[in-house]
Amino acid sequence: MSYGHCRHPTIWPSEWRGLTPAQKGTLTHRLIRQAHRARTHAIGGLLLGWARYLRRRRYTRDLAELSTMDDMMLKDVGVTRCEVRGAIRSGTDLKSLR
Numbered sequence: 001m002s003y004g005h006c007r008h009p010t011i012w013p014s015e016w017r018g019l020t021p022a023q024k025g026t027l028t029h030r031l032i033r034q035a036h037r038a039r040t041h042a043i044g045g046l047l048l049g050w051a052r053y054l055r056r057r058r059y060t061r062d063l064a065e066l067s068t069m070d071d072m073m074l075k076d077v078g079v080t081r082c083e084v085r086g087a088i089r090s091g092t093d094l095k096s097l098r
Helices: 013-017 021-067 070-076 081-090
Strands: none
Touching: 021 081, 070 081
8 A cells, every 4th residue: 555645545446455354444543534524624615715705705795884983973983084994893881892
């Protein structure tokens, strides 16, 4: 048995035929575990990307909404115009920090 990409075993059909049933079972279980790990990693990456997309979309929407407010409305909310981006990023009320 040789080792290919990322030290994963590469077995050729001629080698597979020479394995005992116990060795075939062990190799099959190992390959299934690797496939499950790869699938879990791929799904995790998709979920992380989706969460980043939603967070960025919410940030853009909130920034657009606060940017349309005049200074008096922003004062009622508790932020100044220069604190808008920081308020959106932190997600906290900046009035309590003063």
